[in-house]
Amino acid sequence: MLIKVPSIVNLGLETIKVDIEINLANKGLPGFEIVGLAGKAVDESKERVRTAIQSSDVDFPAKKITVNMAPADVPKEGSMYDLPIALGILSSVLEFPIPQKSLFLGELSFDGSLRHTKGAFLMALFAKESGYTNLYVPKDSANEAAAIKGVKVFPVEDIGQLCRHFLGQEEIFPIIYKAVKDDKKSIVEFDMKEVLGQEQAKRAMEIAAAGGHNIIMIGSPGSGKTMLARALPGILPPLNDVESLEVTKIYSASGGIPPGGSLITNRQFRAPHHTASLAGLVGGGSKPQPGEISLAHRGVLFLDEFNEFPRTIMEALRQPLEDGYLTISRSRQRITYPADFMLVASANPCPCGYALHPKKSCNCSQNQIQKYQKRISGPILDRIDLHISVMPVDATEFEDNQKNSEFLEASDKIRKRVMQARQKQEARFATETICSNSQMKNSHIKKYCKLAKDVEAILRQASLKFNLSARSYMKMIKVARTIADLDGVDEIAVPHMAEALQYSPKNFETA
Amino acid sequence: MAEVVEVNSDKYPKVLKEALKKIGASLGPKKLYYKGNWSPDIFRNCLSVVGSRHLTYYGRKATEQLVTEVAAAGVTIVSGFMYGGDEAAHSAAVKCGGKTIAVMPCGIDLIHPASQKKLYEEILDTGGLIISEYEGKTQPQIFTYVQRDRIVAGLSKAVLVTEAALESGSLITASYATKFGKKIFALPGPITSEVSKGTIKLIKEGAYPVTEAKDILDFFKVLPGAQKTLIPAKSKVTANTGDNLEQKIIEQLKREPLKADEMARLFSVPVAKLGTSLSLMQLKGFINLDNGKYYLN
Numbered sequence: 001m002l003i004k005v006p007s008i009v010n011l012g013l014e015t016i017k018v019d020i021e022i023n024l025a026n027k028g029l030p031g032f033e034i035v036g037l038a039g040k041a042v043d044e045s046k047e048r049v050r051t052a053i054q055s056s057d058v059d060f061p062a063k064k065i066t067v068n069m070a071p072a073d074v075p076k077e078g079s080m081y082d083l084p085i086a087l088g089i090l091s092s093v094l095e096f097p098i099p100q101k102s103l104f105l106g107e108l109s110f111d112g113s114l115r116h117t118k119g120a121f122l123m124a125l126f127a128k129e130s131g132y133t134n135l136y137v138p139k140d141s142a143n144e145a146a147a148i149k150g151v152k153v154f155p156v157e158d159i160g161q162l163c164r165h166f167l168g169q170e171e172i173f174p175i176i177y178k179a180v181k182d183d184k185k186s187i188v189e190f191d192m193k194e195v196l197g198q199e200q201a202k203r204a205m206e207i208a209a210a211g212g213h214n215i216i217m218i219g220s221p222g223s224g225k226t227m228l229a230r231a232l233p234g235i236l237p238p239l240n241d242v243e244s245l246e247v248t249k250i251y252s253a254s255g256g257i258p259p260g261g262s263l264i265t266n267r268q269f270r271a272p273h274h275t276a277s278l279a280g281l282v283g284g285g286s287k288p289q290p291g292e293i294s295l296a297h298r299g300v301l302f303l304d305e306f307n308e309f310p311r312t313i314m315e316a317l318r319q320p321l322e323d324g325y326l327t328i329s330r331s332r333q334r335i336t337y338p339a340d341f342m343l344v345a346s347a348n349p350c351p352c353g354y355a356l357h358p359k360k361s362c363n364c365s366q367n368q369i370q371k372y373q374k375r376i377s378g379p380i381l382d383r384i385d386l387h388i389s390v391m392p393v394d395a396t397e398f399e400d401n402q403k404n405s406e407f408l409e410a411s412d413k414i415r416k417r418v419m420q421a422r423q424k425q426e427a428r429f430a431t432e433t434i435c436s437n438s439q440m441k442n443s444h445i446k447k448y449c450k451l452a453k454d455v456e457a458i459l460r461q462a463s464l465k466f467n468l469s470a471r472s473y474m475k476m477i478k479v480a481r482t483i484a485d486l487d488g489v490d491e492i493a494v495p496h497m498a499e500a501l502q503y504s505p506k507n508f509e510t511a
Numbered sequence: 512m513a514e515v516v517e518v519n520s521d522k523y524p525k526v527l528k529e530a531l532k533k534i535g536a537s538l539g540p541k542k543l544y545y546k547g548n549w550s551p552d553i554f555r556n557c558l559s560v561v562g563s564r565h566l567t568y569y570g571r572k573a574t575e576q577l578v579t580e581v582a583a584a585g586v587t588i589v590s591g592f593m594y595g596g597d598e599a600a601h602s603a604a605v606k607c608g609g610k611t612i613a614v615m616p617c618g619i620d621l622i623h624p625a626s627q628k629k630l631y632e633e634i635l636d637t638g639g640l641i642i643s644e645y646e647g648k649t650q651p652q653i654f655t656y657v658q659r660d661r662i663v664a665g666l667s668k669a670v671l672v673t674e675a676a677l678e679s680g681s682l683i684t685a686s687y688a689t690k691f692g693k694k695i696f697a698l699p700g701p702i703t704s705e706v707s708k709g710t711i712k713l714i715k716e717g718a719y720p721v722t723e724a725k726d727i728l729d730f731f732k733v734l735p736g737a738q739k740t741l742i743p744a745k746s747k748v749t750a751n752t753g754d755n756l757e758q759k760i761i762e763q764l765k766r767e768p769l770k771a772d773e774m775a776r777l778f779s780v781p782v783a784k785l786g787t788s789l790s791l792m793q794l795k796g797f798i799n800l801d802n803g804k805y806y807l808n
Binding site for chain 1: 564594595624626676703705706770771772775776782783784786787788789790791793794803804
C-alpha cells in the first residue's frame, strides 16, 4: 500500500516541497527503511516513530516499510519528518485518507506528543505561495506559522489526537494568531538615562540608530563603551512589517523562535564573543546555517573588543557590510542569507588600554600601539560611518544629578526622534530598494543629498584638513543627511555638516 | 657613509671628554661614529632637550615654543631621536633652521625608530649630526638607550627635561647631567599629569623651572635672535569670532583643555550644537583636538 504525505525541506531560506512516500509491503521481512538522502536526524526518526506509534496504543505494523523522500537528490536534515512518516503509517493501519492541500511537519516524542520544531514559519510562507491551505504542526510551533494570513494552521498536541481528528472522533480547530509581546526588558539592559556623561557618544548613538550607520567606539577600559552599546536597542525603532517577515524567516530557519513565539518585531541585538568561529559569525558549516551577522539582520551586531577578533573574521565582514547579504558557497549548494546589520564595534586604543585615559598613564610603545590599531584593517574602518572616542567619566562629577538632568534623556525620548528620522527616510526611499541613509550608494547621494555651496565648501575644507578619503567624504554626507533628518529638515545645512565632521575618523587617532 | 672619530683625536668633543672624567673616563665611548657635518662649531653651545615618549599636547607645544627660540639663537639641540619628546625637540630645531645632533641608541647605519626616516634626513639636510658609539647595524638594546643618555648629557652645557614620568629615560639623562655637573632645566607641568611628575621632582631637587626661552638663553649668554632671525612669525589667535558660543569656548580653553562633553555640561548646550561649533572652529584653525581634548591653537 502506497501513501503520500507532503512536507517541506528548507535550504537556507528557500523552501522546497518534499513528498514523503511510504510503502507498506506485505512481502519480505518486516523492517523499516528510509531512503532519499536522509541525514542522521532523519534516519533516527525510525525509532521515534516506532515508539510514538506504540505509545499511542496502535500496533506497529509488522510489514516491510520503506519511506522515500522525493526529490531524492536534495539533502534532508532535521527531525521535522517524524510527523509525516508516522502519519503515513497510521493512515494505512487505521485506514483514513491524507487530506488534500495539506502540509505536515513536526518532531515526535516517545510518548506520541509533538515537540516544538523549527521551520514552521517558513512552511506557512511556502504554503501560501504554493496554494496549500492546511498546515498540521506541533502546538508550540503553531502560533509562528499562523502569523501568515490565508492558511489554516492546526495545532497538534499528539499523534493520537491527529488520527482521531482525521477519523472524525475529535476536532482540532485552527489556531488564531496571537502576537506575543517580545519581552523587551530582556534585550534592553540599560536606559540611556543611566549612562552618566558621555553626551557626545550618546548623540553619536542616536545618529547611528536614526540612519542605521555603523559606529566604532574607542576608549579605555571602564569608560562605558559596552554600556552604551547595550543601551542602544532601547532607542532603535521597531521593525516594520517587511523587515519583521525577513527577520522571522531567518530565526525560523535557525530554530531561534521560542515555543509559542510569534513574529519578531524588535530589532535584534547580537553580541558574539571574539572567540566565535568564522562559521558561527558569518554563517556556514557543511549544511550552511545562518551566522550571527544574519541573526543580526535589520538589527545590531555588537563586536566588543573589536581588534581582538581574528583577521579572517574581520575581513569576512567586508562583503556583508557592503552588500547586506552573504552567500555561502559549498560544492553542493550555494545559500544566500540576508545580513543587513548595523555594526557597533568597540576597541581599546592600545594594548594596555589607557592611551586615551586622562589620569592613568599608558606604558605601550608607539610600535605596540600602531600594531594594535592596525589589527582593524583600513577597508573595515572605511565602512564605518561614525568614529567616536569614549573617555572615562569621573563619577563624582555626577553626584548632583538634578543639575545635569537635562543631559540625561530617557531612551524613550530619544527613540521618538529616531523614529521620526526613520519615517523621513522611509518616505524618501519609498521608490528605492534601500530604506536607510546608511545604505545610500553614490547615485542616491547625488539624488537625495544636494549640498548647498557653503555646505560643500566646509566639507571640501575639512577633507583637505583632516585628509578624508573619497569614501569618507561620501560618509560625511550620509551622516549629515541623518543629522538633518533628526532635525526634521529637508536641506542639509552648515550646522548638520559641521556636526557630522565631529564623527569623522580623525577624531581618535592617538599617535 | 659613516665616519669615525677616535677618543684620542683632536676632533673628539672636549666637553664630552671632560664630563666623562667625572664618572671615570674609561666609561666614555672609545669611538664615535657619525654622519653629517662634524665641526667644532656645532659642539660649542649645546642644549640637550629630552622628554617622554608619551609627550602630551602641552609638552609638544612647550617644546616647540622653547626650542624654536633657543635653536634659532644658535644653540645646538642635542637629543636621543626617540619618538615623543626627542622627536619634538629635533623637529622644532630643524624647522627653525637651527642645528641639531641626534645621538642614536643603535648602530650608525640604522635608523631607529624607522618611522622617523624623514626627520633623520631633515637633520642631515640642515647641517645637523647623527652620532652613535655603535658601529654598523648594531640593534638597539635596553642598555644602549641608557648608554646613549650619557652622551646626550655629556655633549651639552645644560639639559632641558620637557616631560618625564617618575621612572623614565629622561630622568636617567638628568641624573647623568647632575653627575657631570651640568645645569638642569625642567618644564613645569600640571601636577595631575603622569608625565609631569618627573619634571616636578627635578624642580624640587633644584632644577631651574623654565617658563620662557629667555631662561635658557640667559644661561648661554647669547641674545635671542642674535645669530639667526629665522623664527617663524607665530600668528596668535585673534580671539574675536563674532559668535557667542565660540567666544565662550575660546575663553574657557584659554584656561584649560577640555573634552566636548565637559564643555556641553559647562555651557548647558546640547552636544549636537556644541559639536557644530567645535568643527567649524577646528576648520578655522582656532582650536585643535588631541587625545579627546580640545586645545586652543
